[in-house]
Amino acid sequence: MPGTLLAAAAGLGTGLSLIVAIGAQNAFVLRQGIRREHVPAVVAICALSDAVLIAAGVSGIGAVVRAWPEAVTVVTWIGGAFLVCYGLLAARRALRPAGLAPGGGRGGGAGRSLRASVLTCLALTWLNPHVYLDTVLLLGSVANSYGTERWAFGVGAATGSVLWFAGLGFGGRLLGGLFARPGAWRVLDIVIACTMTALGVLMIARG
Template sequence: MHPALLAALAGLGTGLSLIVAIGAQNAFVLRQGIRREHVAAVVGICAASDAVLIAAGIGGVGTVVRRWPAAVTVTGWVGGAFLVTYGVLAARRALRPQRLTAGEGAGASARAAVLTCLALTWLNPHVYLDTVLLLGSVANSYGGARWPFGAGAVTASVLWFSGLGFGARLLRRPFARPGSWQVLDAVIAVTMVLLGVLMAARA
């Protein structure tokens, strides 16, 4: 098998192993997908952001991140505060559910969804550690095949977020009941607050 193809497949597997996990970004994409609200924009932002960060890591930006650990610390505190705030809002929705079902009602505006997605992506220091540092380092270990590796990792991101966002509509029937939304928002609230506290503690 051609070395470039092997590197691309390795990038695909490594990328999936890092992003297929319960986290703030994935929880947000899932919720938007179930509600069918601005899914294309959210998926596009997540995939494009990963592509930029992975390319930056392969291009050597990881060295800059290592030299400026204070920037990661500040991002951790700000990101942690944002996640806790988002978690509190999710808890409020769980305690005071709106009479809305999947695909119905007046959800957040496109601008609010985009800004939230950008914050959940770019204010998470783990994103930089996973993409810029980890994926960048692994990619560069492939030498001349580092960019095919990066292409595989970007493909993993596109596949995952597309599947999560657009595939979430398959859950429309279970979420036809308002009680299901209370459970989802409660899980999101706990996840966001826990991740936010851990993020700030590790900053």
């Protein structure tokens, strides 16, 4: 039991160290949380996707990804183009900022539909080549170094994802007072635009 708990704790710490960073997926989840828009669906997609990818890495599928680098290259190009487009949309929003409406949604425009939010979340998650390199290859390699306790490591890493995305999404509403002001949205959208566009350009350049 101590060995299992140690592996799970190591997985939790390693998983958090990989996902707690400014990135496209985190920026999207935070924005949805602030808007209080389809947060449960977005959090569930991110957490479940991570769980699937972590399970794939623990199962040894990382070797398959390593054997087919061309697949990662294709995902890199598609994901890079998607991030650049998303960044440009954020830049356009920054030119026309609006505060939060009384119900929690952002004023000055229609909210994002559930379908649009789900598709965007799936694209930001699965079209990011780093998710395969970090979650499948890196976490998978570290997990397998724990031998028979590798699944405990995987459970710990998946738990870290759940805690992080739930905190980011559901905790975003605490910033509602700040984002009642259009100027705060302008700053956030500028940060998102710069982050998404920079990540997209770097992905395409490395592809």
